Ligand SMILES: NC(=O)C1=CN([C@@H]2O[C@H](COP(=O)(O)OP(=O)(O)OC[C@H]3O[C@@H](n4cnc5c(N)ncnc54)[C@H](O)[C@@H]3O)[C@@H](O)[C@H]2O)C=CC1
């Protein structure tokens with residue numbers, strides 16, 4: 214059955230066409246972004262949800278999204294999606310981090326000119342027939358200092374444009390490396406330095422706990438008199454009430470805002486001030502940017518839904534379309550090794566250590582680790598997948614460690630999963646053979662060679678004569694056919710293990726009889 218995608222925001226038609234061309238069923242219902250009740254009512258029918266900023270993906274919506282696998286944000290900011298809730302539900306959230314960045318940077322530059330020359334005010338006055346030639350005295354931007362808060366994708370483009378306008382560009386961004394600052398041509402400074410020096414301040418950070426109110430009343434007080442402030446990033450970065458006061462006092466000469474604390478902004482402390490210019494979140498609103506983000510999000514979502522390729526996910530590592538088929542058998546192996554350990558564990562897991570040896574160490578091990586943890590937790594928690602597994606493990610205080618190393622033994626690639634609980638430590642290793650089938654090759658240091666099958670019995674016993682015959686007769690008498698039989702032992706007469714594949718389920722009374730056989734220490738049913 215073809216996957217189904219709902220577009221609940223105003224995306225370019227280009228997205229609809231891509232989904233259709235890729236064989237994905239698509240419903241284009243842009244009105245639903247504003248109708249959360251209707252969205253909640255129908256979201257259960259979809260595998261994918263494509264959005265911009267109007268759709269709010271809340272835990273309530275996610276609760277109803279029983280089939281949902283991916284949310285695609287045609288744009289950058291994903292603050293309208295509850296990411297932890299999506300991850301906990303195993304839903305991938307992806308965005309299009311570059312598609313609208315030039316357009317948004319251009320909007321910030323347009324805002325800078327609008328402020329410098331009061332273009333909106335002069336336009337309104339001229340069209341009102343006033344010809345107020347003496348009222349609108351502007352400032353020249355050449356040689357002025359442009360202070361950029363947040364010098365990522367958009368900030369860097371703004372910097373480049375600012376340098377082109379012969380401005381001196383300084384940037385505050387704790388994550389900007391000195392090398393990158395040099396490449397962009399900006400001077401990296403501390404926030405207080407930026408506040409003290411900038412003639413124009415423009416914000417380009419996401420809204421986080423750290424950036425919220427980065428321009429607070431206190432910060433605004435440190436700015437130069439006559440400073441102009443532009444926000445085309447997110448509402449909440451600037452204290453709007455404090456800014457209004459600074460505009461009223463004349464300390465701040467002008468402010469241009471595209472984003473607001475509350476959107477849609479029908480009222481706002483900045484509204485009505487003569488030196489304020491506002492646009493209704495138009496940063497990304499150009500034909501070019503909207504085509505870019507729509508095409509990209511539709512491609513990314515189709516790739517994931519059809520081939521398992523993941524790009525630009527904010528809650529999962531990327532897996533390219535080339536990597537996906539190579540990774541798939543190792544994802545299956547990691548998940549099954551996790552499942553093996555999980556099915557044998559009845560106490561609190563404290564630590565999970567996963568070692569990747571040989572060729573597999575060069576694969577996307579974050580994805581493999583997530584798969585292993587999903588397998589490990591699934592026997593205890595039905596609703597866990599590779600996306601939700603890491604956050605669930607973290608929530609439960611399970612420490613996850615990964616190690617990679619060169620191949621040391623007989624296998625090109627080997628994954629070993631060790632778990633430590635309050636009672637014991639358990640280790641299991643597996644590989645993928647040339648046929649693409651995952652196999653279990655080592656349990657607790659004892660070599661075996663077994664495939665994972667839907668119905669299996671795992672037995673630990675003393676290596677004594679007679680066990681195999683008695684076990685086979687017992688199953689035969691119960692009418693249970695043995696499909697495959699894998700044995701291993703640490704030494705002659707020592708600890709032995711058997712992994713036995715049977716046709717059909719194993720009745721509890723048969724398992725009890727197996728457990729009661731001489732020399733058997735434990736017998737556990739396993740399903741994969
Ligand atoms: N108005 C609009 O329509 C649009 C707004 N945006 C918004 O623009 C913002 C920036 O987008 P991008 O440049 O693509 O993001 P980005 O992730 O490339 O850059 C953000 C930068 O902020 C920096 N940063 C993070 N915490 C910081 C802190 N505490 N202080 C200073 N810098 C900090 C990061 O190191 C990074 O370099 C986002 O919030 C995005 O949602 C994006 C597109 C359109």
Ligand SMILES: O=C(O)C(=O)COP(=O)(O)O
Nearest residue numbers: 265266267288289290497
């Ligand atoms: O991409 C972003 O972060 C934006 O803010 C653009 O929002 P929009 O898609 O225009 O609603």
